[in-house]
Amino acid sequence: MTDHPILEVENLCTTFSRGGTALPAVRDVSFALGKGQVQGLVGESGSGKSVTLRSILGLARHYGEVSGSVRWQGQELTTMSERQLRKIRGREIAMIFQEPMTSLNPLLTVGTQIKETLTAHTDLGRRARRDRAIEMLDHVGIPAAATRLEEYPHQFSGGMRQRVMIAIALAASPKLLLADEPTTALDVTIQAQILDLILKLADEMAMGVVLVTHDLGVVAQTCDTVSVMYAGRVVEQGAVRQVLRTPRHPYTEGLMRSVPQDVPPRTQLYSVPGTPPSLFSLPQGCAFAPRCQAAGPACQTARPTLQDIAPGRQTACFHPLPATQEDAA
C-alpha cells in the first residue's frame, strides 16, 4: 500500500456490563484502512461487528467502556469530546445502521432527516439543502425524489429505507463510510443494487468503506480486505482473495466450508462443531479452542495474538493451516 491509512484502529476494546458482570464485546481489534479502500468485517452473529463500528464513531461510549485507539487522519477519536466528535460524525465519517426499519425516526419526513445532516455539517442555504437532498435520493435510485422528500419512513419499503439511510450517510460527502450489514434485511436482487451503489460511490468519491456483513459472498464481491471476527476478536485478516481462497485460521476455514457450495446436493454439510461461547464466560485460552479440531494444550491455556504470517496477512492461531502457493505469491 502506498497511501497512508486514513483510519487506524488499534487494540480497540469495548466492554459492557450487564447485571454486574463485564461483557467483553470487542477485544483488541486493530486494522487500518486507506483511501477508497473497502474493508470487510465478517463473523457470526454476536461476534462484535456492530459494536466495533459504533466504538469507532464514539457511540458505544454512551453505554459501554471503550479503550484502545482510533485514529482518524491522525486525530485520536476515543479521547475526543462529544462536541468535537459531532463535527466528525456525519461530516467526515458516516454510518449506516443494520436495521433499516428502526433506524429512521418515524415522526420526521425523509426530507427533514436528510436536511438536518446538511444543516449540521454544511453551510448550504435552505434551497441548496433541498436540492442536495433531492440529488442524494436520485443518486441512491429513489424515483420521484422531490415528492418523496415529504413522505415519512413508513411509506417506504425496507429496501428504500436502507437507501434513504445511505443517502443521509453520504449527504455530507464523508471520507469514510461505516456500513453495518446494509443489505441483510434485503432481497438478493435489491442487495445487488445497493452494494453496487456503495462501491460506485466509494470509487467516485475516494471514500473508505468498512462493510460489516456475515455473508461471505458479499465480501467476496465487494471488499478489498477482510477481517474475520470470533467472540469479539479478530482471528484473521488480509486481502479478500487470500483469506477466502486459503483461510489460515480454522474458524475461517470452517465458515467457508459450511457454505453449501460445490457439495453434492442433499448430502451432509460441513459445520463447525459446538456452539459459540457466551461472552460472559469466555474460555481461558483461545476462544475457539473448544470447537477446534487442531487445538492443542497451548490453545486451552494461552490466548493467541494476531500475528503477521504473510505481508498484509495476519492470523491469531497457534496452529495456522498451511499456506498454499497462491497465498505466498
Next chain:
Amino acid sequence: QERGGTMNFARYDGSRLIDPIYADRNPDIWMVGSLFDTLLRSSDDGKSIVGGLAESFEVSEDGKTVTLMLQSGLKFADGSALEADDVLFSLDRARNGDLGPWSGMLGSVSDVTADGQAITVSLSQPDPTILSMLATFNTSIVNKEVFEAAEGATDQDKSAAIFASASAGVGSGAFYMCGFEQGAAMDFCANEHHWEMGADGKPLPYLDKIHFEIIPDDATRILKLQAGEVDAVEFVPFSRVAELDADPAINMNLYPSTRIIYSPINTRETRADGSANPLNDVRVRQAVNYATNKDALIGLVLQGAGQPMTAPLMSSSTRLASKLDLYSYDMDKAMALVKEAGIEAGTKVTLTTLAGSSDDATIFAALQQMWAPLGIELVVEQVDGATRGAKNRSGEFDIHTYGWVDDVNDPSQVTGWLGYSPVRNAVGTGWESDKFNALFEASGTEMDQAARAQQYADMQKIYADAAPLLFMYETPFAVAVSTAVEGYVQTPLGANIFSRATVSK
C-alpha cells in the same frame, strides 16, 4: 353606628329558592327573613309576639278573628307601595294547599279580608298558634304586582323566575337579593326603603351588602375566616370552638337555639325484616336512655358546648318546655331494666348514622361503649341523608340519628312532629298513644294559656315515660365572626338577622 361596607359570610350550604312559601330547607328558610317581612314578629327573647309590618294586632274574645293594622307608608325594596292587597295576596298564597308545603300551618284560617290598612283574618276555629304563624316566614308579604308580572305559567315558575332574576321588588325585607350563582354564591344588597330605623334614625340595615359564599367543607370554611377572606362563618364544628375562641381576631358566638339532637327508636313489635324488635319493650328504651351518659357525649361531640335535653319533645328554649330530669346517666337503673326486660347478652341493635358525619361517628363509638354493659351490641349502618329519610318512613331501622330546629315560635310544630302519630308515625318510631294524640288535638284549639300549658306538660310526661327517642342534647348555633363584625345574630329558630349587623373597616 358605622354604616356601609360589605360583610362576607361563609355558609355550609346554599339557598336554592328563597320564597316564603317554597322555602323548605333550612338554608332557604333562614334567609327568608332578610328579604321579606312578616306582619308580626317574635320578641327578642322569643317569649312573646310583637308588631312587624302590622303596627298593632288584636285577637277577638272567641279566638276566631285576628285584626291587624298595617303601618302606613310601607314600601317594597323597589320603592313601590306595600298595601293591603299585597297582604291578601300573600296570605292567600301561603294557605293555598296546592302550593307550598307549609299551608297546613294556616289550616284554621278561613278567610282574610282588608279594609284600608286594616286586615282581618277569620278562623274556622280558635287557634292558639295563629299569632306565631303570622310571625313565621311562610306568611311573609310578597309584592303582588311584581309576582303576577313575572314570567311563567304557574306560581312555582313565577317564583323561580323572580328568584333567578335577583332583583329588588318582591320583598320588603332589610335586603334584596342582588346577585346569585347557583350553589356557589349569593349577594344581598341593602333595601333603602326598609321601614325599620336604626339607632341613627336612618333606615336599616347598616350594611351596604352581604356576600355569601358556599363552602361545604368545615375545615376550609374556617380557614377562610382565619385567612381573613370572610367575616363570618356559620356551622363551626364544636370541636373547633375552643380553638377559635382563643383567637383574638375572632369572636366565637354560640347563639341559643331550638335545635335538639335525638335519635328516634323503632318501637314497632317487629323489625322490617320480621324479626322481633327488642326495642319494642319500653324498659329497653328507658334502659338505653339511662345508659347514655349525655354529659360525656356533649363533651366528646360538642366539646362541652351544649346541654342535655331537659324537655322530651322540644328544646328548653321553646315555649311551654318542661324542665325534667330526663334520664340522667344511671347505669344501675339501666342494668336493672334490661334484666327485667330479659335482654340477652349480645343482642344486636343497629344505629343508622349519616355517612361522612364525624359527629355521628363519634356518637356511635361512644354509644357502643356505653351500651355494651347492657348486653347490647351496637352495630353501625352508614347511609346518606336521602336513604335515612326513606328508612325513617318505611321503618327499616332500629335507631337513627336525627336533629330538629323549630320553624315556628310555638311548641305545636315540634310536638306534632315528634309525638303525634297521624303525622308521620311520631318521627317514624311507630309509637302511638291515644291519650297523647287526644291531648295534642285538644291543645290545637285551646285558647287558655294555662290550660294549654298543662296539656303540654302532660304530653311531655307521657312522652318521656314511653321514651320513643333516645334523648340526647341541645346545641347552640356556633357562628364565628371576625372582631370587625357586630350586631349579627342568629335567632333560636335559626334565622340569620343581618339588619343590625355592621363591619368596621
Next chain:
Amino acid sequence: MAGLQYVLKRLALMIPTFVLVMIIIFLLVRLLPGDPAIAIAGDKASDADLAAIREKLGLNDPLLVQFWLFFTNTLQGDLGRSIMMRTSVSDVIIDRLPTTGFLALFAVSLSLLIAGPLAFVAALNRGKWPDTVIRTVFQVGLSMPVFYIGLILLTFLAAKLRWFPVGGSGDGFWGQMHYLFLPAMTVALYTSAIIMRNLRAAIIEVLDAEYVQFARAKGLPNRLILGRHVLRNALISTITLLGLSIGNLMSGTLVTETVFAVPGLGRLMLEAIFARDYPLIQGLTLTFAILVSIVFLLTDLFQSLLDPRMRLT
C-alpha cells in the same frame, strides 16, 4: 379528507358508547336507595305529598317508558330540570362547566410543566441519585389522598402564608389562575406523578432507540437530538396516557372541588348524588362522558398529528 373521515369514524364509534353510558347511569340512578321525592319535599312532608311529587316527576311510569323519555329528550338536547336546583339541568351545567374546564386544563398544564422537565432529568440520569430522588418524591405524591394534600396546601400556603385564597373560583383569567392554583396543584400532584413515570420510561426507551443512535451518528447537535428526536417520540405514548387519565382527573376534581369550595361540576356531582337529583346526575354523567370523549378524540388527533403512521389514508 382523511382527517375528517377519521373524526367521523371516531364519532360513529362514540354512539354505542354513549347509549351504553346512558343505560348504565339511568339504571344505576334508579337503583339508588332513597326517594327523590323525599329529597325534594324534605323529611317533614306527608306521604300524600310524596306521591304527588312522584307522579309529577314521572317516577311511577314503567322504567322503559322513563328511559325512552330520557333518551329521546337527551337526543333533543333536553336534559330535564334539576330537582334540587329547580332550573334546567343544561343551564346549571353550562354555568359550572367553565370553572371545571379551567381547573382541568390548568391541572393538566401544571402536570406537564412539572412532569416534563423532571422526567427528562430523571431519564438522562437513569439510576443515579437525581433519578431516585425525583421518583421517590413523585411516589409520595401518588400515595397521598387528594383531600389531605388539599388540606395541607390550604393550611400552609393559603391560611398561614396567605399566598393564595382559601376557596372560591375568582373572576377573569388571572383571577381564576389565582384562585384555582391550589386546587389545580392538588390534582396535578397526582397526575404529574403518573405522567412523570410514563414519560421517564418512554424517554429511556427512545434514548435507546436505533434512530436516536443514528441521529447521534449523523453528528447532530444535542439539543436537536433531545428536542426533535427524543421528546417527540416519547410524547406519543404519554399523550395517550394523558387522555386516559382525564377520567381520573375528573374524579380528582370531585373531591378537590369540595375541599377547595370551587363551584364546579365535580362538587355538583357529589351534591346531586346525595340529593338524589336524577336528572342532574344523568346530565352530569353525560357531560363527563362527552368531555372525556372529546379529550380522547383530541389526544387521538394530536397523536396522529405527531405520528404520521397514525394518519389514516
Next chain:
Amino acid sequence: MTQTVMKIDDLHLSFPVSRSLLDVVQRKPGKSVNALNGVSLELKHGETLGVVGESGCGKSTLARCIVRLYAPTSGRIHFEDQDIFDAEAKRDRSYNRRVQMMFQDPYSSLNPRMSTGDILAEALRVHQMRPEADIAPRVAELLGLVRLPQDAAEKLPHEFSGGQRQRIAIARALAVEPEVLIADELVSALDVSVQAQVVNLLLELQERLQLTILFVAHDLRLVRHVSNRVAVIYLGRIVEIGDSETLFSAPSHPYSQALLSAAPSLDPDDKGAAIQLEGELPSPLNVPPGCPFHVRCRHVTAQCRTVVPALRTLEGRGEVACHHAEEINQHA
C-alpha cells in the same frame, strides 16, 4: 417419490386492510393485501420441495395456509384426498398432528416460560402419543434425536442458542410423529455454520423417517442443496417450478434468472455477472395486471401487460409462467 400427499389448488388469499366504519357504511370496497394469487402445487411423498422468492412474496402465507393458520380466500388444499378446510376436517385435530410446521424466529416460537421437557411432553400428552409412563423416556429419546444433551429437558428456552432452539422446535414437531414438515425459513436467522448443523439434521431425519418437507428459504444455495424440486414465487404466484438441479443450473423465467444471478458468488474473481433488475417490487396491495413481473422485466411486451401467463411445461425444463419463455431461453 410418486405418491402425492398434498395437493394445493389455485390458492388465493388476501388480507383485508382494516376499513373504517365509514367505509363500511358507504359500502366502499375494502383494500386488501393480495398475498397469494393462485398458487397450485403438489407435494409428493418423501420429497423436499424448496420455495424461494423475495421477501413479502407470500412464502410464509402459503406455509401458514397449509397448516390452517390462515384460511384461504379461495382455492383448496387436499391432504390425502381430504379437503383440509372442510368443516368436518377442521374439527379433526389429527391433521395438525400429521402436518407440522417450524417457524423462522427461533426466539419467539418457543414459550419462554416452559422448559424444553415440558414443551415436548405437552405435545406427547395432548396427542396421546405415548402412555403417561413412557413420556419421560420418549422426551429423552427426542432430545437425542435432535442431538441435544439430556440436561436440556430442564432448561428454559432462553438458555439455548438460536440453533439449539430450532432443534427444540424440530423435536417438538417430531414428537407427534408427523408425515409432512413445513419449514418456514427454519435456518434463515442462523449463522452459516449453525445453519449447516440444522440442515444436516433435517436431511438425516427425513431420510430416516420418510418425511415430506416443504422448505421455505431465501438462501438460494441452501435451497438448492436440500431440495428435490424448487418453486419460485413472485408476488403470490408461482412463476417457475421444477427439478432443483435443472432450475438452478438453467433457470427459465426471467425472474428466476435475475434472482440466481444476484446471489453473490463466493469467488472474488467472479464479478459482474449479475442481471440488474429495474424498479421496486410492486406492492401486494395493488398487484399489476398481466404478468406480475412485467414492470421489472427486460423482455416485457404488450402481451405481458395484460395477460396473466399460465404455468406451462417447458421442454427439458420444469414448468414456467412466462409468455416468452421459449425465446428468452433460446438466447440464454
Next chain:
Amino acid sequence: MSDAVVTSAKSSDAPQTRVQIALRKPGFLIGAVIIGFSALLALFPSFFAPYDPNFIDYLAVRQPPSWAHPFGTDMLGRDALSRVIHAYTVNMQMAILATVFALTIGVTVGALVGYYRGVADMIFGRVVDAVITFPFLVLVIAVVAVLGPGLINMYIAITLVGWVYYARLMRAEVIAQMGNDYASAGIVMGYSDRRIIFRHLLPNAITPVIVYWMTDMALAILLGSSLGYLGLGAQPPQAEWGVLIAEGRNFITTAWWLSLMPGIAIVITGLGFSLIGDGLADLLRPRG
C-alpha cells in the same frame, strides 16, 4: 458426524435465582420489607398495638404524643398509635380484596377477548369506552350508594368498575403475545384453545398486569380512603387510614399528629407496593 459434540450453552452466568437478582435491587428489597412488615401488622395488630384501638377515654382526648401514647390520642381519647396499627388490617385487606377479583375477572375476560377478537371484542371495546368515560370515583360512589356503604360493598363496587382496566391491559398484552410464533405453534400442534390461552399466552402476558396490580393495590387504599372520607368505606369505629385522616383534618393546626400519622402510613405502604411492582417487572420478565 461433524456436529456430534453439541454442548448446551454455558449457563454459568445464571446460577442466581430470579429472587436473588431481584433482592440485589435496593428498591425491591425496601418494598418487600415494607410490605412484609405491613402484612405482619395487618395479621397481628393486637400484638403490636399497645392499647385497645376502640377504647374511649373521655378524660384524655387529643393528647399530644407522649411516651404513653407515641402518636397521641384522638378526639375520643383513643390511642392513635393503636388505631393506626389496627387500620393496617382493614387497609391491607382493602388493597387485596378490592383488586384481586378485578384482577381475576379482568385477566380472564381480557385473555379470552384478546384471543378470540371478533364480536365479543367489539362489545368489549364499547364497554371499556363506556366505563373509562365515567369518572372512576363517580361510578364507584354510585355503586356504593346503591349497595349501601361498607367495606364489602366497596369491594364489589371497585371490582365492578376496576376489572375493565385489567381486562384492557390483558387484552392488549395477549394480542401482542399472539404476534409471537409460540402461539401459532400451539395452534399448529393442534392444542385446544383453552390450553393455548391459559397455559401458553396467559403466563407470558400477565407480567404487566401483575405490575399494574401492585400500583393498583396502592390506589385501592387511596380510593378506599377517599370513600372513607365520604363515609362510604370502612364503618366506625373501625380504624381506617382515610377515616383517621378525615377525622384528624379538623385539627391539622391544633392536633396535627392525628392526621399526619395515618397519612405517613398510607404513603409508606403505597411506596412499598410501587417498589415491589417495579421490582417484579424485572423479576417476571422472561430472560433471553
